[in-house]
Amino acid sequence: MGIDTFINIILNGILIGGVYGLVASAFTFQAGALQIVNFSYGSSTMLAMYLTFFLIKEWNIPIVFAVVILFALFFTIGWIMRRTILNNTNHGTQILTTMAVELVIINLVIIFFTGFPRDMAIFEKRINITDTISVGLTQLICFFLAAAVLVSFHLFLNKTWAGMSIRAVVQKKEIANIMGINSERIMDLAFSISYLIIAIAGIMLMTMFQVEPHFGNYMMTISFLVCVTAGIGNMGGSFLSGIIIGILSALITTLLGAQFHDPVLFGLFVLILLVRPNGLFNSSKRIARQI
Amino acid sequence: MFFEMSNVTKSFGGLVANKDISVEIAEGEIVGLIGPNGAGKSTMFKTVTGFHIPDSGSISFGGKDITKYEPNKICQVGISCTFQKSQLFSALTLEESVLVGAYCRHKRKSQALPLAHRMIEFVGLGGKEEVKISKLNMFERKKAELAAALATEPKLLLLDELFAGLVPTEVELMLELVKKINEEFGTALFIVEHVLRVIMGICTKVYVLEYGQLIAVGTPEEVTSSEVVIKAYLGDDDFYAATDIKS
Amino acid sequence: MRSDNLLRRERLLHPLTAVSLALVILAAFVPIFGDRLMMNIAIMAMIYIILGHSWNLLTGLAGMFSITHALFFGLGVYGMSISVAKFHLPIIAGLLVGLLINIVMSAIVGMIGSKLSGLYFVMAQVGLSQTIYTLSIQLFPLTGGVTGLSMPREYLMDKSTLYWIALILAILTTLAFAFIRKSRMGTMFVALKENPDLSLSLGSNVGKWRIMATVMSASMASLAGSFYALFMMSNNPEVFSMVISLKIIIVVIVGGIGSVWGPIVGSSLVVMDELIRGIMPTTMAPFSVIIYALVLIIMAIRHPEGLISIGRSIGLKLEGKSMKKVSISK
Numbered sequence: 001m002g003i004d005t006f007i008n009i010i011l012n013g014i015l016i017g018g019v020y021g022l023v024a025s026a027f028t029f030q031a032g033a034l035q036i037v038n039f040s041y042g043s044s045t046m047l048a049m050y051l052t053f054f055l056i057k058e059w060n061i062p063i064v065f066a067v068v069i070l071f072a073l074f075f076t077i078g079w080i081m082r083r084t085i086l087n088n089t090n091h092g093t094q095i096l097t098t099m100a101v102e103l104v105i106i107n108l109v110i111i112f113f114t115g116f117p118r119d120m121a122i123f124e125k126r127i128n129i130t131d132t133i134s135v136g137l138t139q140l141i142c143f144f145l146a147a148a149v150l151v152s153f154h155l156f157l158n159k160t161w162a163g164m165s166i167r168a169v170v171q172k173k174e175i176a177n178i179m180g181i182n183s184e185r186i187m188d189l190a191f192s193i194s195y196l197i198i199a200i201a202g203i204m205l206m207t208m209f210q211v212e213p214h215f216g217n218y219m220m221t222i223s224f225l226v227c228v229t230a231g232i233g234n235m236g237g238s239f240l241s242g243i244i245i246g247i248l249s250a251l252i253t254t255l256l257g258a259q260f261h262d263p264v265l266f267g268l269f270v271l272i273l274l275v276r277p278n279g280l281f282n283s284s285k286r287i288a289r290q291i
Numbered sequence: 292m293f294f295e296m297s298n299v300t301k302s303f304g305g306l307v308a309n310k311d312i313s314v315e316i317a318e319g320e321i322v323g324l325i326g327p328n329g330a331g332k333s334t335m336f337k338t339v340t341g342f343h344i345p346d347s348g349s350i351s352f353g354g355k356d357i358t359k360y361e362p363n364k365i366c367q368v369g370i371s372c373t374f375q376k377s378q379l380f381s382a383l384t385l386e387e388s389v390l391v392g393a394y395c396r397h398k399r400k401s402q403a404l405p406l407a408h409r410m411i412e413f414v415g416l417g418g419k420e421e422v423k424i425s426k427l428n429m430f431e432r433k434k435a436e437l438a439a440a441l442a443t444e445p446k447l448l449l450l451d452e453l454f455a456g457l458v459p460t461e462v463e464l465m466l467e468l469v470k471k472i473n474e475e476f477g478t479a480l481f482i483v484e485h486v487l488r489v490i491m492g493i494c495t496k497v498y499v500l501e502y503g504q505l506i507a508v509g510t511p512e513e514v515t516s517s518e519v520v521i522k523a524y525l526g527d528d529d530f531y532a533a534t535d536i537k538s
Numbered sequence: 539m540r541s542d543n544l545l546r547r548e549r550l551l552h553p554l555t556a557v558s559l560a561l562v563i564l565a566a567f568v569p570i571f572g573d574r575l576m577m578n579i580a581i582m583a584m585i586y587i588i589l590g591h592s593w594n595l596l597t598g599l600a601g602m603f604s605i606t607h608a609l610f611f612g613l614g615v616y617g618m619s620i621s622v623a624k625f626h627l628p629i630i631a632g633l634l635v636g637l638l639i640n641i642v643m644s645a646i647v648g649m650i651g652s653k654l655s656g657l658y659f660v661m662a663q664v665g666l667s668q669t670i671y672t673l674s675i676q677l678f679p680l681t682g683g684v685t686g687l688s689m690p691r692e693y694l695m696d697k698s699t700l701y702w703i704a705l706i707l708a709i710l711t712t713l714a715f716a717f718i719r720k721s722r723m724g725t726m727f728v729a730l731k732e733n734p735d736l737s738l739s740l741g742s743n744v745g746k747w748r749i750m751a752t753v754m755s756a757s758m759a760s761l762a763g764s765f766y767a768l769f770m771m772s773n774n775p776e777v778f779s780m781v782i783s784l785k786i787i788i789v790v791i792v793g794g795i796g797s798v799w800g801p802i803v804g805s806s807l808v809v810m811d812e813l814i815r816g817i818m819p820t821t822m823a824p825f826s827v828i829i830y831a832l833v834l835i836i837m838a839i840r841h842p843e844g845l846i847s848i849g850r851s852i853g854l855k856l857e858g859k860s861m862k863k864v865s866i867s868k
């Protein structure tokens with residue numbers, strides 16, 4: 001393998017990894033900051049992908065409207081989920097019910113959209129850096145968009161009143177309550193916003209991957225891997241480890257072959273969990289609960 | 292020495308909960324540990340029982356270095372404890388709870404069961420074997436905890452504020468029970484207690500802990516008349532109330 | 539007060555014993571009066587009883603939240619079908635191969651479970667299960683890939699024979715569960731679920747018991763899986779699916795977690811499901827899964843702080859990550 005091919009693989013991995021980071025950041029926000037463990041997470045991403053495909057490709061809705069519809073829908077889904085099944089603090093219940101939601105989503109998708117795999121079939125325009133090294137245009141756009149979304153989310157949490165309320169509630173619910181913040185509403189809001197991130201990630205993933213009803217399982221395991229590498233709750237870190245995982249994923253596929261990709265990557269995940277459950281970047285004792 | 296802590300230090304982040312602690316206990320001896328709240332008494336016990344690993348220093352028991360032992364291993368070598376905050380198996384019956392301790396010594400149920408029953412009788416809960424722990428009252432729970440700890444047949448038993456929350460008549464009964472443990476089984480006892488009556492009544496040696504450091508050691512009389520100790524306790528009504536009763 | 543309690547327990551015990559006896563007798567009549575459909579349904583119910591006991595042992599007794607229990611079931615299926623279809627080994631060898639694979643896998647899961655708890659343990663299970671699922675598809679020459687392997691015809695068994703085997707297995711696992719619950723192992727399991735710190739301080743090797751619970755549970759699930767392979771005469775990666783894991787969990791939760799009756803009572807749900815599915819056209823299959831899911835969701839909404847106290851006793855908190863050195867008195 002020449003050095004050029006190698007660089008191409010790495011670049012490709014970095015670009016996809018950025019999107020992985022975005023996907024995982026919503027999970028890490030839910031589980032780490034909000035203390036809500038959402039196992040319907042992967043299938044929610046999958047649903048966003050299907051909806052993107054159908055809104056744009058099948059029903060020919062202009063992209064801007066499609067995005068607005070998707071956002072409104074996902075914000076509502078997030079809100080309803082938080083109000084009905086996720087308004088408790090018990091992780092066991094949360095895991096079981098959201099797994100049930102996952103099954104509902106998967107089967108609804110099968111019923112309405114059939115299990116047939118879908119693909120945007122975007123013709124990828126490649127930008128040549130040198131004669132032999134190039135990157136895909138949509139991938140590049142997605143990477144920077146993912147970074148932009150994460151940065152703006154960070155700004156939202158730190159600079160706006162709503163964002164600061166979320167942080168206040170996450171850190172000290174009782175005190176936030178005393179200060180006149182309706183902590184339940186704020187949690188609803190925070191969870192719904194995390195669903196907006198899922199919607200955005202779904203759109204991006206749809207430009208890169210083919211989607212089928214069980215694609216969510218794959219994305220969920222990738223998200224787990226990214227979260228655990230960064231330490232659950234560490235959003236900035238998840239972007240970084242998303243990139244690492246992206247590179248690793250690309251390397252495994254080229255060096256070992258595609259059939260080894262999932263087993264090796266997921267096996268690695270279990271290994272990391274055992275060796276460094278708090279994440280690769282965190283010192284062993286500190287349990288991440290930062291946003 | 293039977294039991295020995297030498298220069299044990301344990302800190303949580305910046306907070307030094309135990310600093311340079313050295314303690315010696317002889318076989319069958321009853322030793323007290325007193326000190327204001329937050330002095331680090333419970334931390335010391337948890338370090339001995341293996342729930343904390345000390346930052347430095349060593350702990351030996353029966354000639355063995357047990358500093359790095361896991362809690363279950365510590366129990367097997369013969370150190371048992373009751374916790375300050377009541378620890379129970381609320382879904383199990385009294386018999387089963389004590390059995391857990393008895394299984395530490397006997398693998399077979401046929402051997403463990405008689406031991407468990409003996410301990411239940413011993414603490415005076417006979418007849419309640421089939422009752423769920425959650426149905427017992429406070430005093431009975433404390434005795435159940437004691438029975439479970441005794442069922443592991445300890446040579447050294449650590450009691451962390453066993454008497455806290457008991458009414459005076461119950462304190463009296465418990466005191467009798469604790470004495471009986473020492474007399475019948477020859478178990479050495481290491482007792483953290485606020486009710487000084489208890490300490491005065493049964494201990495032969497008392498350690499005083501303040502801000503994580505041992506500030507005095509001696510017989511109960513020596514310790515209670517010591518300047519440093521009185522200063523450490525200054526303003527602690529508990530102490531004066533308790534010493535008043537005694538004198 | 540106490541005699542009251544005892545009385546109530548006696549009364550509670552008697553009808554249940556009677557019902558179970560009635561069930562066994564009723565079950566004996568199925569092959570005589572029942573048609574093939576009835577027998578199929580009964581066999582499925584038995585399989586879920588076995589799986590239910592298996593999950594109940596691990597989660598209900600030992601308090602380790604098994605979220606991908608189909609992993610053990612599926613390995614049992616693959617152990618049997620690969621041994622028989624690929625290597626033409628006798629059935630008993632298939633059974634042992636399944637068990638062996640499961641013991642190895644469950645030792646790994648148990649080891650993870652004794653180091654990690656809460657969300658981390660659950661995530662590790664999902665990771666492992668996904669790994670095995672993808673391997674079962676990728677290792678085509680061995681596993682038959684997506685379509686799976688079909689077993690040679692000479693292994694085909696009579697429906698009523700299969701039925702009897704299922705019944706015997708279900709009864710045996712029920713007895714095994716009841717026995718384990720009363721034995722040293724069962725006491726240690728419940729103790730470590732209820733209070734790992736106290737168990738440790740009473741000399742129980744919590745890590746060892748966690749591994750033991752996982753191995754025992756996986757062995758039971760393996761039996762169910764190997765039998766399922768003989769029943770279906772084939773395998774496919776769907777045996778590892780979340781749907782099966784969730785069904786197992788629902789069966790036990792509906793019937794009562796931690797109790798020997800749980801899976802038996804809960805298996806009525808499987809009977810209902812299979813009956814409905816027998817009537818509905820196959821294109822409606824997704825709806826059946828949705829109904830299961832809704833049952834779970836409704837139960838969760840009604841008992842938000844613990845589906846039958848499951849979450850609390852399992853203590854699924856991010857903070858409770860490492861089982862040792864959790865502070866005892868905060």
Ligand SMILES: Nc1ncnc2c1ncn2[C@@H]1O[C@H](COP(=O)(O)OP(=O)(O)O)[C@@H](O)[C@H]1O
Nearest residue numbers: 303308326327328329330331332333334335865
């Ligand atoms: N697990 C822990 N993590 C951090 N600090 C602790 C922990 N356990 C105890 N401490 C601190 O150590 C000090 C001593 O506590 P403790 O041993 O419980 O005191 P005592 O039993 O004498 O009242 C206290 O300031 C307490 O807050």
Ligand SMILES: [Mg+2]
Nearest residue numbers: 332333334375
């Ligand atoms: Mg204390």
